Each structure stands twice: as structure tokens, then as C-alpha cells.
Amino acid sequence: MTVSDSNMPTLILASNSPRRRELMTEAGYTFAVIAPTDDAESAPRRGQGPAQLVRELALLKAGNVARQLTERRISGCRIIVAADTVAECNGQILGKPIDQTHARAMLQQLSGTRHWVFSGICVWPIAKPGQPQVPPDLHVESTSLQMDKLTDQQLQEYLDSNGWVGKAGAFGYQDQLGWVHIVEGSESNVVGLPMERLGEMLAAVGIYPQTP
Numbered sequence: 694m695t696v697s698d699s700n701m702p703t704l705i706l707a708s709n710s711p712r713r714r715e716l717m718t719e720a721g722y723t724f725a726v727i728a729p730t731d732d733a734e735s736a737p738r739r740g741q742g743p744a745q746l747v748r749e750l751a752l753l754k755a756g757n758v759a760r761q762l763t764e765r766r767i768s769g770c771r772i773i774v775a776a777d778t779v780a781e782c783n784g785q786i787l788g789k790p791i792d793q794t795h796a797r798a799m800l801q802q803l804s805g806t807r808h809w810v811f812s813g814i815c816v817w818p819i820a821k822p823g824q825p826q827v828p829p830d831l832h833v834e835s836t837s838l839q840m841d842k843l844t845d846q847q848l849q850e851y852l853d854s855n856g857w858v859g860k861a862g863a864f865g866y867q868d869q870l871g872w873v874h875i876v877e878g879s880e881s882n883v884v885g886l887p888m889e890r891l892g893e894m895l896a897a898v899g900i901y902p903q904t905p
Contacts, residue, residue: 702724705772708729717774772898777812780862781810800864804843804848805841809838813831839876841871841874
């Protein structure tokens with residue numbers, strides 16, 4: 694039995710991230726959420742830079758959700774949006790911390806430095822059966838930031854707030870931190886989804902916000 698097209702919006706966000714959902718909602722998009730399974734993510738390989746990593750992971754996540762649609766026999770044209778975000782400092786890729794000790798080490802490494810946040814975006818159109826398939830559209834966005842030199846008190850207060858949980862580089866720019874400053878690039882990219890670029894990619898496949 695197939696699922697009726699009317700049961701699911703055309704646009705699908707392949708992410709469990711509440712921040713990405715908020716960005717998409719605030720931009721006025723109507724979408725469903727289907728999270729990739731855990732095996733859609735992998736650790737960076739030797740010699741793999743941050744841009745290559747996030748591009749690859751965004752594609753893997755989108756492909757994972759595309760397979761879920763097939764397995765669930767969800768019919769009709771769909772547009773899958775997937776993204777992955779990491780921070781990079783002095784050549785080291787910083788993903789999501791596994792615990793507070795890991796978060797402390799990341800923030801101490803970033804403290805007082807200029808660093809970068811990279812996001813890979815994949816927009817994957819899934820055509821109806823019998824129609825030509827369109828290849829995925831992939832882009833990588835980067836934003837440079839400067840973090841103030843953190844005092845022991847600032848560091849401990851942020852660790853105690855748990856604001857670092859689930860965030861690349863162990864910090865959330867959206868937490869309105871006074872000690873992280875964007876030098877160049879997209880603010881929404883630091884949050885996890887560069888909406889300026891995504892808007893262009895979705896417009897190219899006929900998807901537009903439904904509210905201003």
C-alpha cells in the first residue's frame with residue numbers, strides 16, 4: 694500500500710535538529726521531518742577536510758531518507774533537504790561533543806581564536822516513478838568567527854548551562870553569547886543551516902516560502 698501524496702508535504706527535512714526546524718519554519722517553509730538513521734553519519738577519514746566531510750555527510754543523510762521513502766512506499770515527488778555542520782580550528786575538525794569534558798576541551802581550544810563553521814547542504818529531488826531523476830544539488834557554506842578569550846567563569850557557566858549539547862564546536866551562536874563574533878559569512882550557517890543559500894537551492898526546484 695502506498696502513502697497518499699496528500700499525507701506528506703513535498704518538502705522533507707532530513708534532520709532531527711530543533712534549530713534547523715526552527716530556521717525552516719521561521720523562513721516560511723512547509724515541510725515534514727524524517728530523520729536519517731544513525732548509520733548515515735561517519736567519522737572523518739584521514740586527509741578529509743571539513744568542507745569535504747560536511748558535503749559527504751549531507752549527501753549520505755539525504756540518500757538515507759530517500760531510501761526510507763522507498764521502503765515506506767511513500768509516493769509522489771519529494772524534495773529532501775539534508776545538512777551537516779562542523780567547526781574547524783587550526784586544521785582540526787570539531788563536531789558535537791560527547792560529554793561536558795569533551796565540550797570543555799573544545800571551548801578551550803577555540804578560546805581566543807579565529808575559527809570557521811562549515812555546513813554542507815544537499816537538496817535531493819525525488820521524481821515520481823517513470824519520470825527522469827534529477828541529481829542532488831550540493832553546496833558548502835563557511836562562516837568565520839572570532840571567539841574572545843574565555844575566563845574560567847565564562848567557560849564554567851556555559852558548560853553548566855548545557856548550551857553546548859548537540860552543537861558543533863560545543864557552542865550555540867543562537868544562545869546570544871557575548872563572546873562569539875561573526876567575522877564574515879552567514880549567521881544561520883553557524884546555527885546549522887545557511888538559509889540564504891538554501892533558499893536559492895529550493896527556488897531552483899520550484900520550492901518557495903509560503904509566508905513572508
